[in-house]
Amino acid sequence: MAVTRLGRNPMYQQIADALRQQITSGKLEPDAKLPTEAELREQYGVSRETVRKSLAQLVNEGLIISARPQGHFVRRRKPMVFRPQAEFRKRPFSPEMDAFMTEYSAEGREPRQEIEVAIVEPPEEVAxxxxxxxxxxxxxxxxxxxxxxxxxxxxxxxxxxxxxRDSEIMRPEDIARGANEVLAELGYRQVRALDELYIRMPTPEQVHRLDLSPGTPVGLHVLTGYTTEGKPVRVAMTVLPGDRHVISYERQREAPNEDA
Amino acid sequence: MAVTRLGRNPMYQQIADALRQQITSGKLEPDAKLPTEAELREQYGVSRETVRKSLAQLVNEGLIISARPQGHFVRRRKPMVFRPQAEFRKRPFSPEMDAFMTEYSAEGREPRQEIEVAIVEPPEEVAxxxxxxxxxxxxxxxxxxxxxxxxxxxxxxxxxxxxxRDSEIMRPEDIARGANEVLAELGYRQVRALDELYIRMPTPEQVHRLDLSPGTPVGLHVLTGYTTEGKPVRVAMTVLPGDRHVISYERQREAPNEDA
Known part of the structure; x- marks a missing residue:
């Protein structure tokens, strides 16, 4: 029986590296079942503990999921495109973004949302x-x-x-023309926005509300919308699980030599 | 001695929640030392194991660091602003971005970079x-x-x-006017770009190269630069540790009612 030998790192790392390589190269496809613990022990001539350490490493990296008792599987990433620019411009500028959206868009999947409205003291970062x-x-x-x-x-x-107060924004229902349009009708049209994106591990509340698996980081997108006069009228905080999203922007050069 | 009682979740979670609240509210400031394990045991009337589970939870969320034997400390986040738009437009459009950059910029810190140049077979995602x-x-x-x-x-x-080939881009040195300018001189001026941002746990290689602590996710920013003709001439992949960056964009409404 051939025992595969790899390199100088600790053995569990070498095994994780070899499996990771098979996953990122596509040799092991999404949803594919990994070799069993017994098979890996035999292939690499190592203890059960070493094999478990390798697999735990890949679970932590978010590359595989553990579904006992069936085994380990390559995690499927079907990201949704999160495109903050859509707010001010529904249609992409460029053929590249068009193609990208088509390739990645969550076509044919059924959207649904739950809405709650409340009046609260603002969190510090919102205030x-x-x-x-x-x-x-x-x-x-x-x-x-x-x-x-x-x-x-x-x-x-x-x-x-x-x-x-007293606008449609206070009703816990979808607003077909968008809350931004309601704000504009109230005299507060947003013409500029600042986007901040933070990369974090989720809080237990986020793990629970978003049903996150171990090793799933999140993006926190904080949008501040401003009127022509520079008055901030909206802060939107979006929590984006890393395994379900790609965030995308398109950019254009403003004028020749602007970058000089 | 008063024992603090909190709610219905498992005790270790409740303690983690209470500490998290103190950190996010700023009551426990960056670099502050957390109460010792013994102090937490006494305050909440729980076992050493429970206290350790609470602290491990916060280490995993990236909120605190464990510096044995001194104890646990609130992690300091001094993020650097990563602003992909700077490539096409050095100066911000808006007073809001100006203010934001001033508040967050890593002023007074000494930058340095190491550059290596190689000719390689492209990774699949680049090709x-x-x-x-x-x-x-x-x-x-x-x-x-x-x-x-x-x-x-x-x-x-x-x-x-x-x-x-044969351009300055092949030399492992900083290019003062920028590699983009060199490409432009060669006839490939980039006028559009597509940004993709993925949120991931780091690979062991990234942990090592970036000296990441446990519980630190990364952003992977993938930029593709295009010429006027739509020819892709550059792919830049940037790995951004979540504890050291905020990624930021500013956006402007293109024309009145464009969002209709």
Missing amino acids: KRLRLEPGDLVAVRKRVRYLDGEPFNINDSYYPLTLV | KRLRLEPGDLVAVRKRVRYLDGEPFNINDSYYPLTLV
């Missing part, structure tokens, strides 16, 4: 971005978006209460 | 984006960027070898 005074309240629309029944992301949008 | 034929080679400039001696990010830029 700061909306430049609120102590005691000012905000309206928040909390949404969980699902695709085919799977939770995809959490979106919490905050508005200064004084701006949106 | 696809550059629309290369089997057998086509690429030149790659691999950079590790440091601030104050700490590795900040890894940037690997790939160019079709046929375009850049």
